Amino acid sequence: MRRSLLKINESGKLLLLSLVVGLGAGFSAVLLIKSIDFLQSLVSRCAGFLPGKWAWALFPSLGMLLSLHIVRYLVKDNIGHGVTQVLLAVSRNESRIKPHNIWSSLLTSALTIGFGGSVGAEAPIVYTGAAFGSNVGRWAGVSYKGITTLLGCGAAGAIAGIFKAPLAGVLFTLEILLFNISMSSMIPLLISTLTATVVSYLFLGQGAVFEAETVFFKMQNLPLYLALGIFCAGVSLYFTKFTLFLEDKVKRISSPWLKWFVCSLGLGALIMIFPQLFGEGYDSIRNLLAGKEEAVLLVLALVIFKVVSMTLTNSGGGVGGTFGPTLVVGGLAGFLLAKSFNLLGTGWSVPEQSFVLVGMAGVMAGVMQAPMTAIFLIAEITGGYSLLIPLILCSTVSYAVTRIWEKYSIYTKRIAQSGDLLTHDSDQAVMTLLQTRDLIRDKYPRLRDDSTLEEILPIVSSSTVAVFPVLDRDGRFCGMLEMDDLRKYIFDIAEHRTTLVSQLMHSAPDFVYEDEKMSSVMRKFDVSDVWRLPVITHEGIYLGFISRSRILAAYRAELKLISED
Secondary structure (H helix, E strand, O other): OHHHHHOOOHHHHHHHHHHHHHHHHHHHHHHHHHHHHHHHHHHHHHHHOOOOOHHHHHHHHHHHHHHHHHHHHHHOOOOOOHHHHHHHHHHHOOOOOOHHHHOHHHHHHHHHHHOOOOOEOHHHHHHHHHHHHHHHHHHHOOOHHHHHHHHHHHHHHHHHHHHOOHHHHHHHHHHHHOOOOOHHHHHHHHHHHHHHHHHHHHHHOOOOOOOOOOOOOOHHHHHHHHHHHHHHHHHHHHHHHHHHHHHHHHHOOOOHHHHHHHHHHHHHHHHHHOHHHOOOOHHHHHHHHOOOOOOHHHHHHHHHHHHHHHHHHHHOOOOOEOHHHHHHHHHHHHHHHHHHHHHHOOOOOOOHHHHHHHHHHHHHHHHHOOHHHHHHHHHHHOOOOOOHHHHHHHHHHHHHHHHHHOOOOOOOHHHHHHOOOOOOOHHHHHHHHOOHHHHOEOOOOOEEOOOEHHHHHHHHHOOOOOEEEEEOOOOEEEEEEEHHHHHHHHOOHHHOOOOEHHHHOEOOOOOEEOOOOHHHHHHHHHHHOOOEEEEEOOOOEEEEEEEHHHHHHHHHHHHHHHHOO
C-alpha cells in the first residue's frame, strides 16, 4: 500500500490520508468515551459496596496513581496538557509526535476521568488524534507541510468525534493549532472532521451532546448578554491565572509521590464537600439545562473550586485537559449570573438555560482565546443556531475584554514565555520555526591560541575564508582572527616565530548559543552590526559561525514552504 501511495502526488495523498486520519480520530474518540463510561459505571457499582461518601473521594486518587505509574514507568514521557504538547510539536519538532501518544494519552485519560478525576477528555483526545495524523503522514512520506496538515486533521477529527461537531473541529484547528493554512489544506480538514463525525454518529447516536429546550433570542435581552460577556471575561481571567498559579505552586514539590498524595488529599476533600466535582462535570450542565434548580452559593462554589479540582487532578499525576472544565465553568457562570438577575428582581425575565449555553461559549472564548470555535461548538453541540446572535456577542466581548489583561490563552501562555509560540503572523511564525543549530557553518579552519604565526601561515594561505576561529586546548572559543589582522605581520619574517595567535586575535562582538531563539540571534546581529557571529555551547565550546545571509536564505525558504498553496 505504501508503494502505491508513493506514486500519488502529495495533494492526492492528503485527501486519501485525511480520510484515514478522520477514521482513526473518530474511533479514538468513541473508544475514549466508551472507556470512561464503562469505568464510571464500574466505580459506581464498587462504591455501592463501601459505606459513606468517602469512597467517591478515594477513587479519583486511584485513577491518578494508575496514570502516574503508566506515565512514569511505561511511557516515560510528558503527555500532560495535550493541546500545548501539540503546539510544541508543530513549533519545535517539525510536527512530529511520538507514536506512543496514539495510545498513551487515551489510556491514561480514560483511567483518570473514569475513576473520577475532575478534568476533561478533549485535550487528551486531541493529542491522540494529532499523534495519529502526524505518524500517518510520516509513514506515507509526505512533506513537513503535509505532516502538519494531517496533524491538524487528526486534532480536528478528534474534536468533531467527541462532540459530533465537524465545523467546530475545523475552527479549533484553525484558531488554536495551525498558524498558517492554505485553502487547499481546508479540504483534508473537512474530510477528516466529516468522517470522524459519521463514526461518532454510528456508535454514539445522532443526538446532541447537550440536549436543551430551544429558546429564541429576544432583542430586549441584548444588554444582558453584553453583561454576560464581561462577566465571562472575569471568570476566564480567574480560570487561566489561578490554574497557572496553582500549577506553579504544586511543581515546587519535588517528589512525584508526595505530589500525588497532596493533590489526592485536596481533591478528595473537595469531592467530599462538593460531589459535583467528581468526573468531568457535564452532569451539572445537563441538570441546569433540564431546568433543575441549584442554589446560587453552591453554583458559585463550583465555579471557584472546579478550577482547583482540575488543577489538582492534572498536577497529581492524572492526565486530562482544561477544555471540558472550561465548558463546565462557563455553563455554571452563565446560570449564576442569570439566577442572580432573576433573584434581584430587576424586571427582566432572564432565560437561565440560554445563559448556561451562552456562558459556556463566553468562558471558552476567553480562556482559549478562540471565539469562533466557541460560537460554533456551542451551536453544534446543542443542536441549533437559535442563540447565534447572543453567542457571537458574548464570545466576542469576553474575548476582547480578556485580551486587555491576558494576551495569551491557557494553552499558549507558557509556550510564549519560552519563545516557542507560533502565531498567525507569518513573519513571526517563520522566525519561530528557524532553529539556530540548523544554520551553523563549520567551514572555517580552527587555530590554536598558543600557535605561532609561523605555524598558522600554511593554514591561512591555503584557505579562502576571511575569518578564523581561535580556540584553546579544550576547544573553547577564545577569539577570532581576520585577514586584516595578519597583513602587517605577514612580511615581517623575523616576528613569525615569536608572535602568538593570542596576540593577534580580537574578541567577538557577541556570541550565539546553539539553542538560542532566532529572534534573539537577529537582535544580536542588529546591535553588533556584523555579518557573522560565532556559535558556542553553554560551556563555551566552539561549534561554527552563523551568518546573516544564511539566516535570510533559510527565512525565504521557510516562508515559501508555509505560504505556498
